[in-house]
Amino acid sequence: MWRRVASLSSFISSSNSSFLAQAACRLNIWESLTTGIAQQAKGVIVPKEKTPFITFVLGGPGSGKGTQCIKIVETFGFRHLSAGDLLRREIASNSADGAMILNTIKEGKIVPSEVTVKLIQKEMELSENHKFLIDGFPRTEENRIAFEQIIGVEPNVVLFFDCPEEEMVKRVLNRNQGRVDDNLETIRKRLKVFEALNLPVINYYSQRGKLYKINAIGTVDEIFEQVHPVFRAFEQVVG
Ligand SMILES: Nc1ncnc2c1ncn2[C@@H]1O[C@H](COP(=O)(O)OP(=O)(O)O)[C@@H](O)[C@H]1O
Ligand SMILES: Nc1ccn([C@@H]2O[C@H](COP(=O)(O)OP(=O)(O)O)[C@@H](O)[C@H]2O)c(=O)n1
Numbered sequence: 001m002w003r004r005v006a007s008l009s010s011f012i013s014s015s016n017s018s019f020l021a022q023a024a025c026r027l028n029i030w031e032s033l034t035t036g037i038a039q040q041a042k043g044v045i046v047p048k049e050k051t052p053f054i055t056f057v058l059g060g061p062g063s064g065k066g067t068q069c070i071k072i073v074e075t076f077g078f079r080h081l082s083a084g085d086l087l088r089r090e091i092a093s094n095s096a097d098g099a100m101i102l103n104t105i106k107e108g109k110i111v112p113s114e115v116t117v118k119l120i121q122k123e124m125e126l127s128e129n130h131k132f133l134i135d136g137f138p139r140t141e142e143n144r145i146a147f148e149q150i151i152g153v154e155p156n157v158v159l160f161f162d163c164p165e166e167e168m169v170k171r172v173l174n175r176n177q178g179r180v181d182d183n184l185e186t187i188r189k190r191l192k193v194f195e196a197l198n199l200p201v202i203n204y205y206s207q208r209g210k211l212y213k214i215n216a217i218g219t220v221d222e223i224f225e226q227v228h229p230v231f232r233a234f235e236q237v238v239g
C-alpha cells in the first residue's frame with residue numbers, strides 16, 4: 001500500500017527521480033524534457049517502494065480537467081482523484097460535513113482546506129498506485145499550503161487548462177450531470193472565485209517552473225495531443 005512508503009517528506013526530498021523531474025521542470029526546457037529526461041532516467045535506480053508522483057490538474061469550471069484526466073489515466077495509468085468528486089461523495093454519504101459541503105458547492109465557494117485535504121489523503125493512503133492526478137485542487141493558496149503541511153509534499157507537475165470564460169460557461173451548461181452548481185448563477189460565482197483565488201496558485205507554480213499551460217480550445221483529442229508529451233517526458237522517471 002502506498003502509505004507504507006509515504007511517511008513522505010524525508011524520502012521525497014531525497015528521491016532521485018523526484019529531484020530529476022523537479023529539476024527538469026525548473027529548467028523549463030521543453031525540448032530537453034521531451035527527449036532528454038528519458039535518457040537521464042536510464043541512470044536512475046528506481047527504489048522498490050516507488051516515490052509518489054503528483055500532478056495537480058487546474059483550470060476553470062468546464063475547462064476540461066476531468067475529461068483529460070480520463071485520457072491520462074487510460075494512457076499513463078495514473079490514479080485520478082477529483083476533489084469535487086470526493087466532496088460530492090461526502091454529500092451523498094450523509095457524512096457530518098455533508099450539509100456544509102453541499103451549501104458551499106451550491107454557493108460556488110471553496111470548502112475548508114482541511115476537509116478536502118483529508119479526503120485526498122485517505123485516497124492516497126489507500127492507493128496501490130504511486131502516480132496521482134489530483135484534479136480541481138488546489139483551488140486556493142490555503143488549499144495549496146494545507147496540502148503541503150498535511151501531506152508533506154509538493155507536486156511534480158501542474159497542468160493548467162487555459163480556456164476562455166464563454167467556452168467554460170457553454171460547456172458547464174451543457175454538462176448534464178445533474179450537478180447543483182451547473183447553473184448560470186453559480187457558474188458566474190465560480191468563475192469569480194477561480195479568478196480571485198485559483199489564478200494566484202497557478203502563478204505560484206508558474207514561477208516555480210512547474211506549470212504546463214495547455215490551450216483548452218479544440219477537440220478532446222487535440223487537447224490531449226498537448227498533454228501527452230508532458231507525461232511522456234516523465235514516463236521513464238516515474239515508472
Ligand atoms: N475539448 C472539449 N470540447 C468541447 N467540450 C468538452 C471538451 N472537453 C470537455 N468537454 C465537455 O465539457 C464539459 C466539462 O468538461 P469537464 O471535463 O467536466 O471539465 P472540468 O472538470 O474542468 O469542469 C463536459 O460536458 C465535457 O464533456
Ligand atoms: N479543492 C476544491 C475542489 C472543489 N471544491 C468545490 O467543489 C465544486 C466543484 O468542483 P469540481 O472540481 O468538481 O468542479 P469543475 O471544475 O470540475 O466544474 C467547486 O466549485 C467547489 O465548491 C472545493 O471547495 N475545493
Ligand SMILES: [Mg+2]
Nearest residue numbers: 065066084136
Ligand atoms: Mg471536473
